[in-house]
Structure formats: C-alpha cells, structure tokens
Amino acid sequence: MEQAVRRSADHRRWWQSEPREDSSAVVGLQSGFAMIALTVVCTSFLALGLVSGGVERTWLYVAMFGAIGVAVGLLLRAPGTPVVRWATVTAVAAEVVAAVAFVWAIVPVDRAAMMPFAGATAVIGALFCFRGRVGSAWVAFAVVTAVLGGAGQLRADGLHYLVEPQSGNLGILVMMTVFAAIVGPRAEQLFALRRQAGRENTAFAVRAIRDHELARLDDRVRPLLQRIADGDPLDPVECRLVESQLRDRIRAPGLDVPVVADAVWEARERAVRVLLLDDRGDRGALARVDAPAGPLAAVRAAAVEALECAGPGDDVTVRLLPDGRRVFATITVASGGAVALREFGIDGAPVRPPRICP
Known part of the structure; x- marks a missing residue:
C-alpha cells in the first residue's frame, strides 16, 4: 500500500x-x-x-x-x-x-x-x-x-x-x-x-498470504514429518529439495509463487543448480501475492522457461535487482562452458537479446 x-x-x-x-x-x-x-x-x-x-x-x-x-x-x-x-x-x-x-x-x-x-x-x-x-x-x-x-x-x-x-x-x-x-x-x-x-484490508491480505504459505509448507514438509513420526527412513535428496525451497522463500519472496517453485523443484530433481535472489529494497510478505502484475510476471514466466530448458549440471540464477537500476532482473544460465545472460527492464521487457559468453 x-x-x-x-x-x-x-x-x-x-x-x-x-x-x-x-x-x-x-x-x-x-x-x-x-x-x-x-x-x-x-x-x-x-x-x-x-x-x-x-x-x-x-x-x-x-x-x-x-x-x-x-x-x-x-x-x-x-x-x-x-x-x-x-x-x-x-x-x-x-x-x-x-x-x-x-x-x-x-x-x-x-x-x-x-x-x-x-x-x-x-x-x-x-x-x-x-x-x-x-x-x-x-x-x-x-x-x-x-x-x-x-x-x-x-x-x-x-x-x-x-x-x-x-x-x-x-x-x-x-x-x-x-x-x-x-x-x-x-x-x-x-x-x-x-x-x-485500509488497515483491515492489509491485515486480511497478510492473513490470506500466511494461510497460503502454511498450506504450501504443509504440502512439502508434512510427508517428511510423517515419516519421522512413523520411524521410516528419510530420502536425503527430498530433504535437500525441501530445505532449498524453504531457503528460496526467504531469499526471493518476489519469486515465491507456485509456478516458479514447481519449476525449481523439478529442475533440482534433474541435478540443475538453481539460485533465486530478490535484492529489492522493499520486499515483505505482500511481495508473495500469487497475482503478479507488471515486470514480475514477465520475469517469472522467463524463469520458468529457463528452468524447464536447463539440463543436468547447468547453473540457473534468477535475480531481482535493487531498486533504482535500469535493469529490473537478470536470468543467467551457465551450460556447457558458456554463460547466457538475459536482462529485463523495469517494464518487464528484455533489455537486449541474450548475451552468450564462452
């Protein structure tokens, strides 16, 4: 607000x-x-x-x-x-x-x-x-x-x-x-x-976001807790995936939406190294609303595309840059010894064609 x-x-x-x-x-x-x-x-x-x-x-x-x-x-x-x-x-x-x-x-x-x-x-x-x-x-x-x-x-x-x-x-x-x-x-x-x-609407939005986040957390964490309660062995790979997703939600709230989270989960299951960063100055809980508008929607869609195309051993970094810069976000994909960089302006449009560095 x-x-x-x-x-x-x-x-x-x-x-x-x-x-x-x-x-x-x-x-x-x-x-x-x-x-x-x-x-x-x-x-x-x-x-x-x-x-x-x-x-x-x-x-x-x-x-x-x-x-x-x-x-x-x-x-x-x-x-x-x-x-x-x-x-x-x-x-x-x-x-x-x-x-x-x-x-x-x-x-x-x-x-x-x-x-x-x-x-x-x-x-x-x-x-x-x-x-x-x-x-x-x-x-x-x-x-x-x-x-x-x-x-x-x-x-x-x-x-x-x-x-x-x-x-x-x-x-x-x-x-x-x-x-x-x-x-x-x-x-x-x-x-x-x-x-x-306005205060009531903000409180309602925060409660809705909290309930949504708890539901998503429950989907990923509850199976692990149930296994611990039953005494069943844990899958180290699944534990690492859950831990990484929890870290993503802290480090990149602007990218914490189901479509991006699912794409990241699937990419990591394929042994893709993924790093999500949100370095904007004013983030907070309201940045996690699942109805994006403007540049965030374009960056999220491009991030999902890059994650779906990444193969085992590739590195994908999606970063929302600090406020006040000409570039709003970058997506970097390192694959086969080459690095491709995509930059997005404050309107969400690509700044220039992807740059590929050998």
Whole structure:
C-alpha cells in the first residue's frame, strides 16, 4: 500500500495537489483539474473586468488579479489540514493588497468593474473554508471590508466600493461557514473510516498470504514429518529439495509463487543448480501475492522457461535487482562452458537479446 502511494506521488503532475484529508477532497478540489478550473475562472473575471469599460488603470487591475491568483494558488496547493499558517497569512495579505489595488484601479463606483473583484474574493473566502480556516476567512473579510470602506472614502467619498462587493460576499461566506461546520467533521470521519478499511484490508491480505504459505509448507514438509513420526527412513535428496525451497522463500519472496517453485523443484530433481535472489529494497510478505502484475510476471514466466530448458549440471540464477537500476532482473544460465545472460527492464521487457559468453 505504501508503495502504491509513493508511485502515485511520483506520477503526480505539477498541477495536481498533494493528497490531504479535509473537505477540499470531498468536493474535488484536490483533483488534477481543480487548479486549471479556478485559473480559467479567475482569468474570465479579469477579462470581464477589462472589457467592462470601467477600468481606469489597467496595469493596477491586472496586478490586483495577480494578488488574487497568489491567494487562490496558496489555498489550493499549500500543505496541511488545516492549511499551514504561513500560507494562510500570505493569502489574507494578498487579498488585502488586492482590495487596495481594486479601489484605485477602477473608475469610481463603476459597478461592471466591481463584480469581477467580488466574484474572485468570494472564491478566496470559499477556499479558506474548504481548507479548514473559517476564522481566517472572516478575518480576511473584516480587513477587506475596512480597507474598502476607508479607501472608498478617500477615493470617492462614499461607501460604494464597500457595499457592492461585500454585500454579496457576506451571504456566500455565511453559507460556506455552515458548509464547513457540517462537512468538515464528516470528512474527518470519512477518512478515518478509509484508513480503518485500509488497515483491515492489509491485515486480511497478510492473513490470506500466511494461510497460503502454511498450506504450501504443509504440502512439502508434512510427508517428511510423517515419516519421522512413523520411524521410516528419510530420502536425503527430498530433504535437500525441501530445505532449498524453504531457503528460496526467504531469499526471493518476489519469486515465491507456485509456478516458479514447481519449476525449481523439478529442475533440482534433474541435478540443475538453481539460485533465486530478490535484492529489492522493499520486499515483505505482500511481495508473495500469487497475482503478479507488471515486470514480475514477465520475469517469472522467463524463469520458468529457463528452468524447464536447463539440463543436468547447468547453473540457473534468477535475480531481482535493487531498486533504482535500469535493469529490473537478470536470468543467467551457465551450460556447457558458456554463460547466457538475459536482462529485463523495469517494464518487464528484455533489455537486449541474450548475451552468450564462452
């Protein structure tokens, strides 16, 4: 399970958010398209404002949306549940800076140029609530309200800058506060149940593997124990085969599947010397699951083929290499004074044709 999480993190794109356990996951804000969607929304707000005819200072209006973009990006991408403090403070500061720029960027009391700012700041308030910072959302709303009221008095001697944007945002923020109060605890319960289910699934898989391994061990060892109990003589060859198979299961868990184990047993009965190695960094019991996928399936199939073709006196070595190498596994067959080497890449495909060394 941990390997799957690491692989998922390795394949995450730049626009995908880190996985977090909060209400933002419930509404899909951690999906890969959340940032793209919000970027399109903010860009649309900017375009609407620029074509409204009420923008007096274009560069300042664009800078205002730049500050809004900083706040939105931080609230989407910053880690933590709730979002970390530094990102929260920076987002609040960016919204306040945007409010100051807004007052002097548009023609006084031009309603068409005000609405894009109102919509963008409503998005910021919603993101605060989604990321578990409801108190910070209200602090930002209060500070922005004070800035719009004071700067509006200086700019146009009135409260028009304050009434138009903040009246609608107040209702949205109230609704988002209620939403966070209801969904936030439910999200915590949801993820707690998911973690519990993951632990139960892992425990079930381990128990299933253990039962399977005990059954396989019973098939090979019980006849020997029964002979010992009955006082019958033991076959030294069979004892060596059982011992070798037990060693294989310890040294090469990634190759410990019935089809490979049976092929190894039959090859050793033909006097083939077999060595199985699993040198990967993170092996463990779950590497023994009998439903392989990816490169392991190809290596196991090739190992069975090599073992079936080996004759008396041949040496067959199958090795799963340490993580991080270009080659995933090698199969070496020494026969008649020559050595054939097969290499498999991380996708399970042969790296090159077999090399034969005299």
